[in-house]
Amino acid sequence: MATTTAIIQGPLTLRGQHGDWRDDLMSQGYVVVKQAISSEKAQYYQQKAFDWLKSFDTGLDLNDPSTWTAENLPIQSSINTFTNYGVSHEKFMWEARMEPGVVEAFSRIWGTDQLLVSFDALNITFPNRVDKPIQKPWPHVDQSPFRRGVHCIQGIINLSHAGAEDGSLMLYPRSNTLTETFFDTQTDPSTWEKKDYRTFTEKEMAWFHAKGLQPIKVHAEPGDLILWDSRTIHWGGEPSPDSNTIRTVIYASYSPARLAAPEALEAKKEAFARSLNTTHWAHENIVVRPQFLLLPDGTPDPRSRSKPIEDPILSERLLQLAGMKPYE
Numbered sequence: 001m002a003t004t005t006a007i008i009q010g011p012l013t014l015r016g017q018h019g020d021w022r023d024d025l026m027s028q029g030y031v032v033v034k035q036a037i038s039s040e041k042a043q044y045y046q047q048k049a050f051d052w053l054k055s056f057d058t059g060l061d062l063n064d065p066s067t068w069t070a071e072n073l074p075i076q077s078s079i080n081t082f083t084n085y086g087v088s089h090e091k092f093m094w095e096a097r098m099e100p101g102v103v104e105a106f107s108r109i110w111g112t113d114q115l116l117v118s119f120d121a122l123n124i125t126f127p128n129r130v131d132k133p134i135q136k137p138w139p140h141v142d143q144s145p146f147r148r149g150v151h152c153i154q155g156i157i158n159l160s161h162a163g164a165e166d167g168s169l170m171l172y173p174r175s176n177t178l179t180e181t182f183f184d185t186q187t188d189p190s191t192w193e194k195k196d197y198r199t200f201t202e203k204e205m206a207w208f209h210a211k212g213l214q215p216i217k218v219h220a221e222p223g224d225l226i227l228w229d230s231r232t233i234h235w236g237g238e239p240s241p242d243s244n245t246i247r248t249v250i251y252a253s254y255s256p257a258r259l260a261a262p263e264a265l266e267a268k269k270e271a272f273a274r275s276l277n278t279t280h281w282a283h284e285n286i287v288v289r290p291q292f293l294l295l296p297d298g299t300p301d302p303r304s305r306s307k308p309i310e311d312p313i314l315s316e317r318l319l320q321l322a323g324m325k326p327y328e
């Protein structure tokens, strides 16, 4: 390990075997928690996500692939996420993030139910877009080389079928156990950044391949919860031309409220008050992302909207998860 004082050790130390899916999460770097929510509930959330998408009153027709174009969609990132228009604070997004089976999984990981949740994106990926080529792999980790051990467990609340041809999370099993060695032996610490995002070049990936690692697509059903260590190398895999499934997922990560520094809580409060997105992380690395409502040609988006169409019910539990209200 690099002998620099800037190294930050992760707060999660799982000692011994649990005899359940947490062991796989730690050894493989990911796990699928089956039916964390019921498939009926997953279908409901997917419908709400589709209703939200159609609320912009464009020519979008979910049954007509020729209408699946940027022109008919609210502003979407190149990786198919929606982060603007207050979407991460829509009532259905909060309802999904507060699903008992989802929160419970993270409570088991962290050994507490006093958690914070991330304000993260909705991803709706259409297969066979006529106006957008399939995105190439973008292998990355969501944790800075300066951080060691487990800091963040990421989550996908999966709302659509993810089989061999469909869009889903791609990842390298066991890469979580090797990324730190990679940084220490294959990179110059002077190149490390504090940012909790580090991509890998093809040449860098060859080092992992030589260690026998290969990528897999995570298969999942609606209602499954996909969990992975932020040190696991991954990317969002797009549907192949043989898929006709509209990938629909909500990103959600939780970590203990006690780990959040006052500045992180301040940032969360600001983001919550302004219905803004932050990052994949819940308790730190809180970057308040301002609304970015310019169309590709640089002109303002006329469909601009900065608040949810349906506000969440501000229960005590929601406010605690949001970091708006302390647990005690």
Ligand SMILES: O=C(O)CCC(=O)C(=O)O
Pocket: 123, 142, 154, 156, 168, 169, 170, 234, 235, 236, 237, 251, 280
């Ligand atoms: O869409 C995905 O499956 C993965 C996106 C991603 O890289 C992330 O959520 O950290």
Ligand SMILES: [Fe+2]
Pocket: 140, 141, 142, 234, 235
């Ligand atoms: Fe990521």
